[in-house]
Amino acid sequence: MNIYNKTVTILLVIFEAILIFTGFTALLQKDYEVFKLSLLAIFSILIPFILSLLAKKKKLNLPLSFQLFGIIFIFTAQYFGEIKNFYDYIWWWDLMLHGAFGSYMVITFLHLIKGIIRREIDITRKRYVMATSLFAFSFAVTLGTLWEIFEFSGDFMFNTGMVKGGLEDTMSDLIVKTTAALVTSSIYYFRKRNE
Template structure:
């Protein structure tokens, strides 16, 4: 079991370093070709690849290697392939796919946040599986809406084209964000209600094992 975990950790490190190497090469090429927009995009993406590790370390949280790999691939697909390699223009479905995936990821994070609060003895509140799922859904959609506001602001202030087709792009992004959030929220509901088998349970179980110090058993009522 430890051997399997070490292989995943090694794969995570190799993937992260490969992505960072590509970004550094892109930055050098961008400077040579005087493409400063691509340079700053690559620099921002490079910083983002370190963000999950920094947040996890600062909050004393250990993320499963599989989850960190998903985050790294998402950053790479959205920033490097999407923005720098113009995949958003080459493939009409690229943006929709990434927004659906972001809804899933944010929905899972939202569920995880409220799950931690449910297990925290110092917080005098307990949410039922339904309200845990509802929180996960609204958390994901809210972050998606904030991102659309950011895109709108960047387009209007700096003359970029992040929204592509404007209102149509924004609405489809929010729709697929919501679809991804619903899937994640419903999976969380099934896990909390019935401990259903599946990918969601595997991620939760791995997270709990790696962060047992966050989940002290308590005597909170589960009748709400």
């Protein structure tokens, strides 16, 4: 196991221990909202590892930092944002997380696209870069939208209160994510089109 894998594993164990302790404490205190949020986070934080395994089986390239980014994102969103109420106390917390998500999903897709699209001789460099930029943008926006659906579904099914401010919260999250994805994919396009 290399140093990166050890770091990710240690971080995962620390995050899971914090979430389990928080959930157990909440259950003892009969704080069922925090208990439900803790359970959701305990299982959600494993998603980057599941996605990495699926990608490996399909021989798709993910960024080396995919698992690390994933667990940090989920922990900061669920633990700090929801359980510790950073969304209420720090006005930009939610926007920062959604902006980081939008940018990182472009980076993730650019790694994935290498294994999906083969560059044929008749495809020009500019057309190839344009196609990958558009796909990366679409990928980021799609996953960002799925995250908003996840938040809404959690509120609807488990009454968790993840969506703060209703439509305004959801739309501002989508706008920030989409803008970050657009900027990141545009930077990629203008940097790579003439290489």
